[in-house]
Amino acid sequence: MLRLRRRIVSHILSSSSTSTSAISPLHRLLSASTAPVSPNPSSFAVEEYLVDVCGLTRPQALKASKKLSHLKSPANPDAVLAFLSGLGLSSDDAAAVVAKDPLFLCAGVERTLVPVVDGLTGLGLSSTDIARLVSFAGNRFRYRSVVSRMHYYLPLFGSLDNFLRALRCSSYILSPDLDKVIKPNVVFLRECGLADCDIAKLCYRARNILTANPENVRAMAACAERLGIPRGSGMFREALHAVTFVSEERIADQVDYLKKTIKWSDTEVAIALSRAPMLLKKSKDMLRHRSDFLISEVGLEPWYIAHRPVILYYSLEGRLRPRYYVLKFLKEAGLVDCNMSFYTVVTRTDKYFVDKFICPHKEAAPHLAQDYAAACKGEVPSNFRFT
Incomplete structure (x- = not known):
């Protein structure tokens, strides 16, 4: 085990450009973890280890320990913590990783984690970048497939920052089948006239659209077109966002409400939605209060608002x-x-x-x-x- 830990340190220090400040805690952790393990395997107290070594709170440790009841030794968890420290994660960051995904402590360092770092380094990510990805990726970092996914996502999103923003919005983006779900959806969205930057922006707002069943994404696009916004137009991305994961019944109900509340005709509703499709996702109370003010106090006519519907977006x-x-x-x-x-x-x-x-x-x-x-x-x- 000592040989394994030394190999982990050597690999991290040689391949990830770890700073001097990050090396010191790594050595301290490894030094502490070389203490002899109790000869009685059953004496390893997982919950206490999570609190005393990993830094979890007692409630977090109690919850996490249920997934780690099979652990009989701190050997692998020690190696994982050394690995995280070597990447530059602080003790608080490492604790957050473990709290989010307790089974991370069971990951094979040389078998899985080191090859993943090698692959990500080959994509141009620094140790700092990889540390940030670990913090957000959760259990997906424990699979070698994360490298092929990042190989695809980095050009699509344009930067790691953009991808991490999407990952914060939807943690599932690293989960679905890349070839059967993600890639078909991206190809289709491009066919709809969306550039990669548009797709990235859509992911920030319409969560899980890339991970949705491709048939559902096509149905959403067809629904957006029925609002009178053709594919390829500058407004199509917003229209797609407006109808994403919204049922036909909900859309019909919102249209009826707009007609009754603002006194719009069918034609005026169509004009308004073609220019401000996000009206479909605004609350009814908000629409009522704003339209009442604009009509009753400001004196605007319903037809005037229909031709300038973004005025209803403002507070x-x-x-x-x-x-x-x-x-x-x-x-x-x-x-x-x-x-x-x-x-x-x-x-x-x-x-x-x-x-x-x-x-x-x-x-x-x-x-x-x-x-x-x-x-x-x-x-x-x-x-x-x-x-």
């Missing part, structure tokens, strides 16, 4: 109402053109809005910035109480 308290108050105040004070479009004011960035509608009026309306800030917090300053 009522954080943007719509405060900016309406400012615009109305400025119009009544004669400080802006009375024909200034509320839609234009709403869709501008925060910086543009402040620079254009707040800062130029410091002398004529010295209270305006303070009142606007208060309105964004849900208050209604006296200057914004119109009769």
